[in-house]
Amino acid sequence: MEKNDEFKQGYYQNALTESFMTLDAEVKGEIYAKETGSTACVVLITPDKIICANAGDSRAVLFSNNKAIGLSEDHKPDNKEEKNRIEKSGHIVEDNRVDGNLALSRAFGDYQYKCQANLEPHQWAVTAKPDITVNTRTNKD
Numbered sequence: 001m002e003k004n005d006e007f008k009q010g011y012y013q014n015a016l017t018e019s020f021m022t023l024d025a026e027v028k029g030e031i032y033a034k035e036t037g038s039t040a041c042v043v044l045i046t047p048d049k050i051i052c053a054n055a056g057d058s059r060a061v062l063f064s065n066n067k068a069i070g071l072s073e074d075h076k077p078d079n080k081e082e083k084n085r086i087e088k089s090g091h092i093v094e095d096n097r098v099d100g101n102l103a104l105s106r107a108f109g110d111y112q113y114k115c116q117a118n119l120e121p122h123q124w125a126v127t128a129k130p131d132i133t134v135n136t137r138t139n140k141d
Contacts (some may be wrong), residue, residue, distance in 0.1 A: 020108075037109030038056070039107050040056060041054045050062060051134050052071035052133045054131050056107045063141070064138065064140050065138075065140040071133050075104055076096065077097055077102070089123060105126055
């Protein structure tokens with residue numbers, strides 16, 4: 001990510017999104033990428049921010065002021081936003097799973113749910129595009 005121009009300029013959210021999408025495109029050519037996948041949850045800590053990028057059902061938690069604060073949320077197919085994207089892509093949500101099989105809606109790989117020619121990668125039934133949260137750092141973190 002350090003080679004990413006967005007990262008160098010301090011546009012960390014853009015850099016994280018670009019990195020996730022680039023990695024997903026790179027694994028497309030791997031034999032395992034059609035029927036398997038992986039989630040990712042990355043936390044970038046700068047001098048003044050805590051930035052979490054999440055794709056899937058991995059989790060990050062910040063301990064601040066003696067409290068646990070969730071930085072990420074699970075991407076499950078039955079979440080309203082996820083379900084809308086899945087159905088718009090021509091797939092279905094059945095038994096809280098993409099096409100009745102996959103129990104999450106964002107991941108690297110899992111290309112049997114991707115590569116719809118008429119859609120951008122962030123519109124696919126399963127996408128690697130992360131949700132990003134940004135928190136200001138404090139001395140209680």
